[in-house]
Amino acid sequence: MGNNHATKISLLGDMPAFVRADISLQARVVCDAGCDLAGTMVRVIDGGDAIVGEAELLYTSDGQDTITDVFTVKAPMNAGEYTWRAVYPAQECEGIRHDASETPFSFSVRPHSLSLSVWGIPFPVARGGKFPICVSASCTAGCSLANLPFTICGDRGEEVFAGRLGADIKEGTASTYWAALELNAPDDEALHKWTYRCALPESDHPHTARTAPVSFRTDAPPEHTLEIKIVDGYENRPLEDANVMVGFYKAQTDARGIARICVPGGTQELRVSKENYVPHNALFSIDRDQTIEVGLLFQPML
Numbered sequence: 001m002g003n004n005h006a007t008k009i010s011l012l013g014d015m016p017a018f019v020r021a022d023i024s025l026q027a028r029v030v031c032d033a034g035c036d037l038a039g040t041m042v043r044v045i046d047g048g049d050a051i052v053g054e055a056e057l058l059y060t061s062d063g064q065d066t067i068t069d070v071f072t073v074k075a076p077m078n079a080g081e082y083t084w085r086a087v088y089p090a091q092e093c094e095g096i097r098h099d100a101s102e103t104p105f106s107f108s109v110r111p112h113s114l115s116l117s118v119w120g121i122p123f124p125v126a127r128g129g130k131f132p133i134c135v136s137a138s139c140t141a142g143c144s145l146a147n148l149p150f151t152i153c154g155d156r157g158e159e160v161f162a163g164r165l166g167a168d169i170k171e172g173t174a175s176t177y178w179a180a181l182e183l184n185a186p187d188d189e190a191l192h193k194w195t196y197r198c199a200l201p202e203s204d205h206p207h208t209a210r211t212a213p214v215s216f217r218t219d220a221p222p223e224h225t226l227e228i229k230i231v232d233g234y235e236n237r238p239l240e241d242a243n244v245m246v247g248f249y250k251a252q253t254d255a256r257g258i259a260r261i262c263v264p265g266g267t268q269e270l271r272v273s274k275e276n277y278v279p280h281n282a283l284f285s286i287d288r289d290q291t292i293e294v295g296l297l298f299q300p301m302l
Contacts (some may be wrong), residue, residue, distance in 0.1 A: 006032040007089040007101045009042065012067065018110045021205070022072040029057055029088045030065040031098060037066040040093050042084075044073050045085045052084070077204045079111050112141045114209035118196050120180070121214070123152065124248040126221035136178035137165060137198050141205065145177040149199040152183065152214060155192055160184070165198070185189040191217045205263075218250050222262035225289045230257045230272055233295030242274040242296070264290040276300050 012026040016169045026190045027042040037057050044053040053073035057066040076082055083106045091099040120134040134151075137145050145165055152161040165177040185193060194214035230242040230253050238257025244250060249257040265286050272280040277296040284292075 001222050004097045004099050005035060007037075007088050007098050008115050009086055009101045009103050009104060011105055014047075014271070015105050015107060017212050019075045020110055020112050021075055023075050024070055024288075025053075025054065025055075025066055026070045027066050027086050027087065029055075029101070030031065030069045031097075033092055035059050035096065035098070037098065038065075039094050040091050040098070041089065042068055043087045043089060045087050045119060046076075047082060048050065049237050051148070075107075076109050077108050077206075079206050081108050082106065086165055089159075099120075101233060110208040112139050112143055112203075113206045114139055114145070114200075115199055116196060116209065116212035117215050121216050123250075124217045124219035125185045127185055127189055127218040129221060130182045131185050131216070132180065132182055134178060134180045135165075135196050135212075136176050137209075138169060138173070138176040139201070139207065141256055142175040143203055145198075146202055148177065148201055150179070150221075153195045153197070161193065168225050185216075185218050187217050187273065191215070195207065206224045217248060220264035220266075222249070222267045224263060224286050226263060226286070227251075227289075227291045228259045228270070228272075229263065229291070230259070230274070231293065231295050232277075233297045236286065239274055239277070239296060240293055242272055242277075245271045247264075270294070 008026050008030045011029055029037050031037055037206050038059055040053050040057050043051050045107055046052045055068040057069040058067055060066050081106050085102045085104050087102040088100060091098060115138050117136045118258045119131055125131040139145060147166045150163060151159050154160045161183055163179055165179050170176040170178045195211045196214050197211045198209055228244050230239045231237055240253055240255050242253040244259040246263045248259050249261050249263045251261045253259045265287050267283060272294050274296060278299045280294050280296055
């Protein structure tokens with residue numbers, strides 16, 4: 001025993017306070033006699049004294065200590081506080097017995113979170129008709145959410161749609177699953193705030209999820225097409241990229257200064273704006289398809 005060499009193990013880098021799936025570790029072991037311990041093993045022991053990972057000491061960094069590459073071990077499945085140990089077991093190296101050493105490390109496991117998104121809803125939505133919507137969900141730890149059930153509930157919490165996310169990850173994302181669908185709009189003219197929620201995935205790891213709002217406004221369905229031409233009030237030249245809004249319906253002018261909008265009949269407010277021009281607002285009655293020309297007065301911003 002007197003010829004044994006003492007060792008000291010430590011972990012490199014800062015241990016994250018919270019983990020969700022994998023724990024990345026890198027260990028360093030120092031022999032008090034300066035031995036090169038490459039080829040010997042380091043273990044990770046959990047709170048129940050089970051071996052949950054191990055890594056080989058690969059190289060000497062400065063002639064004094066030997067380190068592993070970065071390696072990962074699986075985090076516990078249940079949320080909570082944990083203390084594990086990085087252990088250098090007693091073992092022989094170069095014919096010399098090296099004593100064991102260990103260092104504890106603590107961390108917290110948090111549930112995986114689901115991030116929900118809603119997009120693609122037109123504005124406004126024609127009352128009593130159908131409207132498109134896209135929904136998606138992703139897990140902070142990248143868990144599969146393929147075919148995950150979801151629901152959309154109405155203003156009073158009643159279920160208006162039930163479906164499942166797609167089986168494939170959305171192109172251009174790392175772990176987002178999505179679905180495109182059509183919903184039936186209420187037969188009124190009002191602002192609505194529905195709710196999108198997903199079921200929690202069946203997984204070894206706990207998950208939490210918040211809801212996402214599905215907000216939209218219903219209006220009378222379009223009946224007439226307006227062709228609105230916006231020109232410079234002094235030079236009479238067409239103005240491109242002017243913002244045109246009739247009621248809740250909006251568009252931008254093209255290179256010819258023209259915007260086409262389908263709108264409901266009745267009295268509507270026309271609002272036109274463009275940078276460096278005086279905005280134009282006017283009320284007018286719509287009972288047929290019409291062509292309207294509006295001249296904006298140039299007023300540079302100082």
